[in-house]
Every structure is written in structure tokens, then in C-alpha cells.
Amino acid sequence: MSAPADILTCADLAIGHGQVVVMDRLSFSLAAGKILAVVGPSGCGKSTLMRALGGLDEPLGGRSTLMGVDLHATHGEERAAILRRTGFLFQGAALFSSLTLRENIEMPMREFLAAPRKEIRQLAEYKLSLVGLADAMDKLPSEISGGMAKRAGIARAMALDPDLIFLDEPSAGLDPMSSGRLDELILRLREAFGTTVVLVSHEVPSILRTADFCVYLDPDTGTMGAYGSPKSFLQAGNSPKAHAFFTQARID
Numbered sequence: 001m002s003a004p005a006d007i008l009t010c011a012d013l014a015i016g017h018g019q020v021v022v023m024d025r026l027s028f029s030l031a032a033g034k035i036l037a038v039v040g041p042s043g044c045g046k047s048t049l050m051r052a053l054g055g056l057d058e059p060l061g062g063r064s065t066l067m068g069v070d071l072h073a074t075h076g077e078e079r080a081a082i083l084r085r086t087g088f089l090f091q092g093a094a095l096f097s098s099l100t101l102r103e104n105i106e107m108p109m110r111e112f113l114a115a116p117r118k119e120i121r122q123l124a125e126y127k128l129s130l131v132g133l134a135d136a137m138d139k140l141p142s143e144i145s146g147g148m149a150k151r152a153g154i155a156r157a158m159a160l161d162p163d164l165i166f167l168d169e170p171s172a173g174l175d176p177m178s179s180g181r182l183d184e185l186i187l188r189l190r191e192a193f194g195t196t197v198v199l200v201s202h203e204v205p206s207i208l209r210t211a212d213f214c215v216y217l218d219p220d221t222g223t224m225g226a227y228g229s230p231k232s233f234l235q236a237g238n239s240p241k242a243h244a245f246f247t248q249a250r251i252d
């Protein structure tokens, strides 16, 4: 049996905004069903990388693929079909404030699934119950806590049963208990649906619990400083900066 294909690859990728390159020479890949954590100091380009990998922004150079397809050279229905197989939790959850949680989850379903209203409602309820929000379906985003908003955002990212989800700081601002529950949720989603996950996190315990691989973005060199397992980042000698990030040590 052949090894599972990489669901995501990038080769010599350059990312940024307008003419400004934030990171370049990014080359790594991720097999289906794995969890990758993107780490690095604030402002180093983690969100920018997620958006480029997810096809939301164009890269400034190089190449990246999703599900074997070079998204940036693919247009129209073929591109839309690939994007429908991915879900996105934006930094800050970005729920529609005038819609209830259920309506937030129903929205992508209504747009893309040719299913009757009742079925969509049931599917949305199922997705919300998966993330422990069965009792909060009719609440507005302003009526729920930050942790609940993150979970609702994950339910929306999972609305169309994606093969790959991008989670930008799913546990930022949560207390350790809520953050631990969110880690379990991410692991359960991977277990139940085989979903591949790319996430951004600053929380080392959470990364150690969930991620199979980490990529460290180094703002000093403008490229990736290390790629490997979270455990390898804990060992000195791999990459001093990634190691310092993981052990919170100072490097001067």
C-alpha cells in the first residue's frame, strides 16, 4: 500500500501583503489526517501564511498545493470545489453578530448544500452539539463567552465536512481548562472525521498535546527556522529559536 498523499504542500513559497514580503523560502508538506502547528512571535506572519495556504490570499511567489491541486493556478469551479473542502476559523472567530449560532452554521450549508431546510437545520444542530453548544444554538454571538465563540467558529469551519481545517489561534484568551477542552475537541474531530488540521497557537502545552508537526516562522531571517515534531522543538540543538520559543528561554 502506498503512503497517504500530502494534502498540503508548499515549495519556496513567499507570502506577504501588496509588495511587502513577510516570509519567503517556505517549503514543507503535511500528510492527510495530521495536525500541524504554525508557531512564532506575534506579527511574524502566521495568519498571513494560513490565508495563503488556504487559498484566501495569493502568495507572492513559489507554489502551494491543496489536495494535490495548485490552487493559485486553478480557477473557476475547480478552485471553488477545493475551497469547499477546507474550513477556516479566523483569528477572533468572526461570527456574524446578527445571526444566532445555529444560523451562523447554517449559512455555508445553505449556500453549498442542496438539502432541504429541515435537514440543514438538523445538520447545524449536530455540528453545534459536537462542539458542546447544543444548549446555546439560539444565542447570538454577543450572548456567549469567548471560549464558546471559538467552539462555534470551529463548528462553522466544520459545516461542510472539510478534509482540512485552518484554525487561527483557537485557544487564545481561554483559561487552561477551556483550552484543554478545545484541544480534546480538535483531537476528537481528527479521530472521528480524519480531518487534517493546520492551527496557529502560542500555547506550548496545547501544541504538545495536539500537534504532530510544527513549523517555526523566524522573523529575523524572514523564513522558517525549523520544521519537526513538537518534541524535537523541546530539544536544544535543533533550532535555538524554536527551542527558546518552546521553553520560553531568552536568547540574546
Ligand SMILES: Nc1ncnc2c1ncn2[C@@H]1O[C@H](COP(=O)(O)OP(=O)(O)OP(=O)(O)O)[C@@H](O)[C@H]1O
Pocket: 017, 022, 040, 041, 042, 043, 044, 045, 046, 047, 048, 049, 091
Ligand atoms: N491586511 C494586511 N495588509 C497589510 N499588512 C498586513 C495585513 N495583515 C497583516 N499585515 C502585516 O503582515 C505581518 C504579519 O502579520 P500576521 O497577521 O500574519 O502575523 P501573525 O504572526 O499572525 O501575528 P499574531 O501572532 O499577532 O496574530 C505584520 O507585519 C502585519 O502588520
Ligand SMILES: [Mg+2]
Pocket: 046, 047, 048, 091, 168
Ligand atoms: Mg495572527
